[in-house]
Amino acid sequence: MAAGDGRTDVKLLARVLGWATLLVFPCWLVSAPYQRFLARAATAAMATVGFAWSLRSVDVFAPCDLGIFAALVLASASAPRRVRVTALLKGIPVLLVLELITAVLVCVQITLRQPPQTAAKDQLRTFLIYLIDSVLLWSPLLVWLALLGRWELAAARRPEVDPA
Amino acid sequence: MFGSRDPGRPARPRAASLSPGPFVRQREKSDTREILGFIVRFGSIWTLLLLLIAFVPRLSEWAVAGTVVSLRLILSIVGMGGAFSGDSIVLGSVAFTIANDCTPLAATVGLWAAMLAFRASARWKLFGLVAGAAALWVYNLVRILALLPMMARRWSLFPVIHLYLWQTLTLAAVGAIFVTWHRWRPATGEPT
Numbered sequence: 538m539a540a541g542d543g544r545t546d547v548k549l550l551a552r553v554l555g556w557a558t559l560l561v562f563p564c565w566l567v568s569a570p571y572q573r574f575l576a577r578a579a580t581a582a583m584a585t586v587g588f589a590w591s592l593r594s595v596d597v598f599a600p601c602d603l604g605i606f607a608a609l610v611l612a613s614a615s616a617p618r619r620v621r622v623t624a625l626l627k628g629i630p631v632l633l634v635l636e637l638i639t640a641v642l643v644c645v646q647i648t649l650r651q652p653p654q655t656a657a658k659d660q661l662r663t664f665l666i667y668l669i670d671s672v673l674l675w676s677p678l679l680v681w682l683a684l685l686g687r688w689e690l691a692a693a694r695r696p697e698v699d700p701a
Numbered sequence: 702m703f704g705s706r707d708p709g710r711p712a713r714p715r716a717a718s719l720s721p722g723p724f725v726r727q728r729e730k731s732d733t734r735e736i737l738g739f740i741v742r743f744g745s746i747w748t749l750l751l752l753l754i755a756f757v758p759r760l761s762e763w764a765v766a767g768t769v770v771s772l773r774l775i776l777s778i779v780g781m782g783g784a785f786s787g788d789s790i791v792l793g794s795v796a797f798t799i800a801n802d803c804t805p806l807a808a809t810v811g812l813w814a815a816m817l818a819f820r821a822s823a824r825w826k827l828f829g830l831v832a833g834a835a836a837l838w839v840y841n842l843v844r845i846l847a848l849l850p851m852m853a854r855r856w857s858l859f860p861v862i863h864l865y866l867w868q869t870l871t872l873a874a875v876g877a878i879f880v881t882w883h884r885w886r887p888a889t890g891e892p893t
Contacts, residue, residue, distance in 0.1 A: 546880045554873060565865050601865055605872070663801070664755030671751070671807050674872055679740050686736040687729060 549612060549689065556608035564604035571600045579640030588644065595643045598673035599636045606632055606677035613685045615692035624684040628677075635676050642669050742818035750810040764804035771842055772799075795853045805841035809834050812875045821886055829882040840874050 576592040583590070610624050646665040649658050754760045765788055773785055776792070783792035788799045816829045844867055851859050 546884060550873075550876060550880055553876075557869060557873070561865060561869055565861060568865070596864070598864070598868055601869065605869065660756045660758070663758070663761070664752055666801075667751045667755055667807055667810075670802065671747075671811060674868055675747070675811060678872070678876075679743070682736055683740055687732045690732050690736065691729075
């Protein structure tokens with residue numbers, strides 16, 4: 538490991554926290570209409586496979602996942618601006634697709650509540666609940682890692698020069 | 702003479718040397734492979750661990766019971782003994798139930814998947830798994846105790862704080878624990 542590795546990690550974490558603090562608030566402000574929109578999109582997706590029922594809203598982490606992804610990209614000072622803009626343009630559609638999949642999983646999870654109840658159905662529902670709760674929390678980090686992780690790794694490898 | 706180099710002057714860089722050399726390109730490729738490998742390993746381990754906690758309900762039951770016992774202990778130490786009945790706790794005007802979501806199980810699964818997917822010695826991974834789980838257990842108790850005044854006074858804000866603020870803070874806590882574990886990693890002499 539390079540000498541500057543630890544300091545780079547901590548600086549990056551501090552920048553991410555700063556940007557996330559700024560971005561999560563506006564995300565929260567638009568969360569109710571955004572989640573209603575996601576529910577409508579999931580309802581439409583489920584209707585195409587023959588589930589004709591309506592979901593009014595989904596209680597998921599969206600759109601905060603987009604805010605956290607943007608915070609990670611903005612905090613990645615190691616990558617050039619052009620690369621960061623490209624990462625935003627590529628990463629946001631990926632996260633939107635993941636949000637839609639999560640909303641569809643919410644529909645599936647609700648469907649599994651219907652009788653008859655079996656142990657296998659209950660366990661599958663528990664797994665889906667864990668997945669729904671976690672996937673939008675982890676996906677911004679993984680998408681960022683896939684798009685900009687190489688730059689951060691290269692920066693971590695460069696030894697920092699002590700001005701003194 | 703034309704074409705000969707003055708030995709006293711540094712050579713001018715040629716245009717070809719401005720583009721990344723084969724070593725740099727090879728390193729970039731190897732970094733990309735390493736990162737994508739980590740993501741695939743993380744995703745696989747994470748899914749397996751989530752399946753484990755979903756299909757072995759005893760783990761969730763143990764986590765819920767452990768959280769209740771820990772809260773009872775803390776509240777009795779600070780002289781705020783509430784009424785405990787199974788998973789339910791009544792504390793003054795606040796009554797709540799510890800559910801699966803109130804345990805640090807999901808966050809621990811994420812941290813464990815990251816640690817197991819990362820290249821480190823088996824001993825260091827084992828240390829990280831134990832210390833990380835303990836740190837997240839303490840973090841989760843602090844999270845629940847911090848939510849209690851909000852439940853008593855500002856119930857309308859509770860879902861917002863619970864879903865958005867604490868989720869984000871949990872992600873930050875997992876990230877900070879992982880970075881700390883990575884920083885304290887003993888040097889192995891292998892290049893990374």
